[in-house]
Amino acid sequence: MKGGFYKLYGIDAIVRIFSHFAFIYLTFWALQSLRVENLFKKGQQYYKQIRLIYVLFSIFIGYTVSNFFMEVMFLTRDLFQGFLS
Structure with missing residues (x-):
């Protein structure tokens, strides 16, 4: 059974x-350090739209980075399981 204990109990x-x-939180936090005010239109009415762009961009980057790390972690786990069995 591939995955064994991990897939059985939903730990995966x-x-x-x-x-x-x-990773989405870390990306959002890191994006706050960028000065991108010059890229957006000036005015209070655009504040919500700018925040939405930050959130969507954070989700995109955070999800992608998370998938990369998870893939490396699971490939390493499978590699070691292959050596041990």
Whole structure:
């Protein structure tokens, strides 16, 4: 049975969900340090749209980075399981 204990108890899914949210949060936090005010239109009416772009961009980058790290982690786990069996 591929995955064994991890897939049986849903630990795989919990780790993935936690990883996605953690990387999305880290990306949002990191994007706050950029000065991108010059890229957007001036005015209070655009504030919500700018925030939405930050959130969507954070989700895109955070999800992609999380998938990369999860893939490396699971490939490494499978590699070691292959050596041990």
